[in-house]
Each structure stands twice: as C-alpha cells, then as structure tokens.
Amino acid sequence: MRLLIVEDELEFAETLRRGLVAEGFTVNVAHTGRDGLWSAMEHDYDAVVLDIMLPELSGYEVLKRLRAAENWTPVLMLTAKDGEYDEADAFDLGADDYLSKPFSFVVLLARLRALLRRGAPARPAVLTAGDLQLDPAARTVHRGETRIELTAREFGLLEFLLRRQGAALTKNEILGHVWDAHYEGDENVVEVYVGYLRRKIDAPFGTRTIETVRGVGYRLVG
Numbered sequence: 512m513r514l515l516i517v518e519d520e521l522e523f524a525e526t527l528r529r530g531l532v533a534e535g536f537t538v539n540v541a542h543t544g545r546d547g548l549w550s551a552m553e554h555d556y557d558a559v560v561l562d563i564m565l566p567e568l569s570g571y572e573v574l575k576r577l578r579a580a581e582n583w584t585p586v587l588m589l590t591a592k593d594g595e596y597d598e599a600d601a602f603d604l605g606a607d608d609y610l611s612k613p614f615s616f617v618v619l620l621a622r623l624r625a626l627l628r629r630g631a632p633a634r635p636a637v638l639t640a641g642d643l644q645l646d647p648a649a650r651t652v653h654r655g656e657t658r659i660e661l662t663a664r665e666f667g668l669l670e671f672l673l674r675r676q677g678a679a680l681t682k683n684e685i686l687g688h689v690w691d692a693h694y695e696g697d698e699n700v701v702e703v704y705v706g707y708l709r710r711k712i713d714a715p716f717g718t719r720t721i722e723t724v725r726g727v728g729y730r731l732v733g
Contacts, residue, residue, distance in 0.1 A: 512535070512536050512537070512557045512558075512627060512647070512667075512670070513536070513537045513538075513539075513554075513555070513556050513557050513688055514531060514536050514537070514538050514539070514556060514557060514558050514559070514560060514623070515538075515539050515540075515541065515547065515550055515551055515554070515556045515558075515559045515560070516528060516531075516538060516539070516540045516541070516559075516560045517540075517541045517542075517544065517546075517547030517550075517551075517559065517560065517561045517562060517565065517570070517573065518540070518542065518560070518562045518565075518589070519542050519543065519562065519564070519565050519566055520562075521542065524540050524542065525540075527560070527616075527619070528540055530616050530620075531620075531623075533663065534620060534663065535650070535663035535664070535666050535667045536667070537667065537687075537688055537689055537690065539554070539556075542566075543565060543566045543567040543568070544565035544566065544567045544568025544569055544570065544572060544573045545567040545568050546567075547559075547561065547565070547568075547573055548568060548573045548576055548577065551573070551577055551582065551584060552577070552580065552582060556584050557584075557585070557627055558584065558585045558586070558587060558623060558626055558627055559577075559584055559585070559586045559587070560587050560589060560619075560623070561573060561574060561586050561587070561588050561589065561606075562588070562589045562590065563588055563589070563590040563601070564590065564591065570588055570589075570590075570601075571600060571601070571604060574586055574588070574601070574604045574605055574606060575604050575605075577605075578604065578605040585607045585608075585626045585627065585629070586605070586606050586607050586608075587606070587607065587608045587609070587610060587619075587622060587623060587626055588601045588606045588608070588609045588610070589610050589611075589612060590609070590610075590611055590612065591611075591612045607626055607629070608622055608625075608626050610622060627647070638670065638673040638674065639673075639733075640673060640676055640720055640731060640732065640733040641718070641720070641733045642654060642655045643673075643712060643718075643720060645666075645669055645670055645673055647670060650666065652666065652669065652712070654712060654715075654716050654718075655716075657716075659711050659712055660711075661708075661711060662707075664689070664704060665704060665707055665708055665711070667689045668685065668689045668701075668704050668705070668708060669708055669712070671685065671688050671689050672685075672721065672729070672731035673731060675731070676731050676732070676733065677730065677731070677732065677733075678730060679724040679727045679728060679729070679730045680727075680728050680729055680730065681727060681728040682698045682699075682701040682702070682728050683698065684728070685701050685728065685729070686698060686700075686701060701728075701729075705721055705729055708721060709721055719732075720732060720733075
C-alpha cells in the first residue's frame, strides 16, 4: 500500500513516516499544500494523510482541488483544531475521515486500514493467484490451508506483485512502490527479496508463481 503524508511539522511527519513504513506501507511525504497537491495528482496513492494547517495551500484547499479534479483517493485529515465545524467542513469538501491531534499511532493505523478497506471497493478483499491468498486487511498469506509468515517488506512486495498480476514489472517500478520513491540503494535488493519470497511461497510447494522476465524484471502469474 502506498501512502502520501502532507504535513508541515517535519519531526512529526518523519515519526509518522517511520511508523507506517515499519507496518509495511510505502510512504512519501510533502511539507506544503502545493507540493502535496502536485504529488497527489501526479502519482497513484492508496490514501492521503492530509493536515489542514499547511503553508501555501491549506489542507481544505488541497482537498477541494483534488475532488474538483475527480481524484477520489481516500483522504484522512489531521488537525490541531478540535471543533465540530472544522470536522463538518472537512467532510463537506470530501474527506473520508478526520483525526484531531494529539492522537495515538495505533488509532491512526486502525483508521487508515479501515479507510483503505472502505475506499477501494473495486479491489478484492483477498488477493489470489491460484491457491495463493493474501489478505491485506488481516495481513495474512496462505498457500492452500498453509499459513506463510512474511516480513513487512516481503508482504508489501507480494501484495504489489499480486495487484499487478500478469504484468512484467521492472526493478525500478517495484522499488518505487514497495521501498520508497527516493530510494537510492542498490536495485538488486529487489532480486534478494524476490528470492526470499520464492523460498517461502513457491519452493516448499513446488510452484513457480514469480517469473523472471529477462531484460525487464519480474511477473507474478496465477
């Protein structure tokens, strides 16, 4: 799952980013309303965490412009304000949820996961390829009746491959969605994690779910 955080408090934004990355999300951060609007319009995100009090453009204005452009990415708004009128304004403009500061990370995470389930009705609740099943909400993976334990990064990689089942994906595409848009390390880390996945989801079962596409990258097949 790929998230965008639009938050001008640098330390707070970094804390959120680290926590969400640890939970298996890919997270991009913008610190102004203008940068956040551009990023939300130019890239595909599963959800946007949007503060109301932002420089250049307020969160309200960012949300208004997104909806005017028929961008329906789920938006969770954050604010230091705590008033029913602020909340009503956010919902009237098209927000999907609203959270007042201070809040616990556990609550934010629960709200986001609920929002992701509600906000993507076209996506199947459980992703499948043959007898391989991944449940994004429950964070579980099964091959038939056998449960497979994956790390957060392995889970994110498998989910991305399943959501683009049948498509040949480059290492850079995978890095941008599963690691970070600004990742500057060795792209061969993708090869390493594909190897980890194959040893868990394929080797014990005699299957070949993840194919290597020579000169391109990888493809997941059913």
